[in-house]
Amino acid sequence: MTKEKIMSVLVYTESEQGKFKKIAFEVASYAKAVADQLGTTVTAITINANDVSELGNYGVDKVLKVSNPQLDAFNAKGYTEAIQQAAEKEGTKVVVLSSSANSKYVAPLLAVGLNAGYASNVIEAPSSTSPFTVKRPAFTNKAFETLTINTDVKIVGVSNNSFGLVEKSGSASAEDFSPTISDLGVKVESVDKASNKVSIADAEIVVSGGRGLKGPENWGMIEELASVLGAATACSKPVSDLGWRPHGEHVGQTGKPVAANLYIAIGISGAIQHLAGINASKVKVVINSDPEAPFFKAADYGVVGDAFTVVPELIEKLKAFKAQQ
Amino acid sequence: MKILVCISHVPDTTSKINFTEGDTKFDTTGVQFVINPNDEFGLTRAMWFKEKQGANVTVINVGGAETEPTLRKALAIGADAAIRVNTAATDGFSVAKQLAHVAKDGGYDLVIAGRESIDYNGGMVPGMIAGLINANFVNNCINLEVDGNKATAIREIDGGKETVSTSLPLVIGGQKGLVEESDLRIPNMRGIMMARQKPLTVLDPVDANNETSSVKFEKPAPKGAVKLVSPDNLDELVSLLHNEAKVI
Numbered sequence: 001m002t003k004e005k006i007m008s009v010l011v012y013t014e015s016e017q018g019k020f021k022k023i024a025f026e027v028a029s030y031a032k033a034v035a036d037q038l039g040t041t042v043t044a045i046t047i048n049a050n051d052v053s054e055l056g057n058y059g060v061d062k063v064l065k066v067s068n069p070q071l072d073a074f075n076a077k078g079y080t081e082a083i084q085q086a087a088e089k090e091g092t093k094v095v096v097l098s099s100s101a102n103s104k105y106v107a108p109l110l111a112v113g114l115n116a117g118y119a120s121n122v123i124e125a126p127s128s129t130s131p132f133t134v135k136r137p138a139f140t141n142k143a144f145e146t147l148t149i150n151t152d153v154k155i156v157g158v159s160n161n162s163f164g165l166v167e168k169s170g171s172a173s174a175e176d177f178s179p180t181i182s183d184l185g186v187k188v189e190s191v192d193k194a195s196n197k198v199s200i201a202d203a204e205i206v207v208s209g210g211r212g213l214k215g216p217e218n219w220g221m222i223e224e225l226a227s228v229l230g231a232a233t234a235c236s237k238p239v240s241d242l243g244w245r246p247h248g249e250h251v252g253q254t255g256k257p258v259a260a261n262l263y264i265a266i267g268i269s270g271a272i273q274h275l276a277g278i279n280a281s282k283v284k285v286v287i288n289s290d291p292e293a294p295f296f297k298a299a300d301y302g303v304v305g306d307a308f309t310v311v312p313e314l315i316e317k318l319k320a321f322k323a324q325q
Numbered sequence: 326m327k328i329l330v331c332i333s334h335v336p337d338t339t340s341k342i343n344f345t346e347g348d349t350k351f352d353t354t355g356v357q358f359v360i361n362p363n364d365e366f367g368l369t370r371a372m373w374f375k376e377k378q379g380a381n382v383t384v385i386n387v388g389g390a391e392t393e394p395t396l397r398k399a400l401a402i403g404a405d406a407a408i409r410v411n412t413a414a415t416d417g418f419s420v421a422k423q424l425a426h427v428a429k430d431g432g433y434d435l436v437i438a439g440r441e442s443i444d445y446n447g448g449m450v451p452g453m454i455a456g457l458i459n460a461n462f463v464n465n466c467i468n469l470e471v472d473g474n475k476a477t478a479i480r481e482i483d484g485g486k487e488t489v490s491t492s493l494p495l496v497i498g499g500q501k502g503l504v505e506e507s508d509l510r511i512p513n514m515r516g517i518m519m520a521r522q523k524p525l526t527v528l529d530p531v532d533a534n535n536e537t538s539s540v541k542f543e544k545p546a547p548k549g550a551v552k553l554v555s556p557d558n559l560d561e562l563v564s565l566l567h568n569e570a571k572v573i
Binding site: 074076077100101102104105107108109111112113116117118119120121133136137138139140141142143144145146147148149150151185186187188189190191192193194197198199200201202204205229241247248250253254255256261262272273276282283285286296297298299300301302303304305306309310313314317318321 | 336339351362363444449450456457462464467482490501506534535544554555563566570573
């Protein structure tokens with residue numbers, strides 16, 4: 001079969017204020033791996049992104065560029081309509097998205113629209129494309145599930161930081177695409193977002209504090225450690241319940257999930273609900289004065305010591321290390 | 326206002342996770358089942374709508390008869406009626422089709438589901454219901470107010486939150502924040518007695534294919550022992566993170 005006959009893989013590459021998020025390049029890299037297995041090309045859809053040429057460096061052949069002021073604020077229904085129409089135009093059989101809050105909001109609606117089976121939080125390239133077989137965590141990171149997607153059109157949500165970026169030398173052609181957007185149904189009234197901070201979802205490194213820090217006034221060193229590492233800050237459930245830190249920083253089973261490359265837990269004992277939520281992180285470091293803290297059983301590296309002396313010293317060591325790099 | 330609260334019957338967080346039949350099925354032996362935590366926050370918010378705004382609250386689950394104690398617990402917490410769709414919950418899309426059918430047929434104004442279950446973590450059922458019944462949808466919902474036909478919700482986004490306005494019929498994917506953990510209710514004896522008198526209707530499923538199929542489960546490889554670094558030698562930690570783990 002020639003290349004043109006197998007329909008291209010469609011990837012939704014997310015941007016914020018016109019600039020691509022890092023996960024856009026990760027999902028593009030994933031889509032390229034799927035396209036290589038199928039012997040086809042990658043088409044990306046962008047919504048109000050400025051410069052789309054960068055996508056060519058991650059295996060994208062063609063970009064459908066949507067510019068529509070109606071979609072300036074994220075709207076799941078409107079974004080779903082745009083992606084669905086792009087999939088239909090291309091005759092796509094595989095759609096790839098990320099695991100950002102917005103993509104996870106869109107994917108189930110898109111699954112209904114395209115009558116497609118959807119696998120979320122997928123951590124590897126498909127082990128087979130016929131049947132289409134992927135692997136994902138289940139039971140809140142206590143197990144992995146291998147599953148097949150049985151429908152003609154398949155939707156894959158790629159877990160953040162699981163596949164990484166794969167650079168290719170190439171260039172992407174761009175064409176304007178104008179989907180029809182109907183009534184949006186849900187209207188954004190206000191957004192409350194710290195613009196100068198790395199979000200937990202986007203972060204490669206997360207620095208997290210627990211009740212061992214004794215009070216909100218002691219978070220300065222957590223913020224500083226995070227800033228040295230370019231990391232996001234997070235906290236355990238008791239800390240957010242006590243109101244020491246905002247709810248949005250709570251990570252764990254009922255809080256935000258974390259799948260970072262490096263998770264540093266400071267003064268967190270490691271309750272099972274906390275570990276469940278952060279276990280998808282690749283490398284875990286624990287700093288705790290109690291050598292019996294359960295977190296030491298889940299961690300890769302540990303320091304038994306007082307956070308109030310260890311953390312400031314670690315900050316100095318890391319600053320020296322960064323200065324040498 | 327008629328509210329439908331979707332209740333997933335899930336193993337308690339502290340359960341040992343094992344698989345049987347050649348690692349193809351979850352082993353329920355000795356496992357304690359509970360209301361999915363994300364659903365319990367939604368159920369408790371529904372109780373608020375019942376008490377303050379006179380809403381009628383029905384809870385629903387897709388599953389076999391073994392899930393009925395979980396529905397009875399929701400009735401004991403205060404729901405007015407329960408529905409069980411009598412089929413095994415095997416994939417998110419087919420479960421969503423069962424729930425959507427009941428939601429549409431029953432003319433519910435508000436469908437509250439948890440953002441994801443803690444067993445399969447698919448995170449797809451709420452959105453799929455909304456898509457199937459063509460209702461408005463707010464995911465990662467941490468606050469919800471309803472006034473007549475209008476609703477105001479707060480949604481958690483990456484790095485913050487946003488306030489949205491919408492209208493009924495509405496589906497939400499709810500989570501902690503809809504109510505706080507301290508607001509969750511433990512059924513009392515009176516509630517448990519009353520729950521026995523409340524209707525629990527068993528419905529036959531509608532036709533729905535499995536759009537995905539589990540092939541097998543596996544547990545993560547046992548983790549090696551933690552590598553301890555002396556607090557007096559943090560240079561070693563920096564070096565390990567750089568040279569061995571390659572994460573900084």
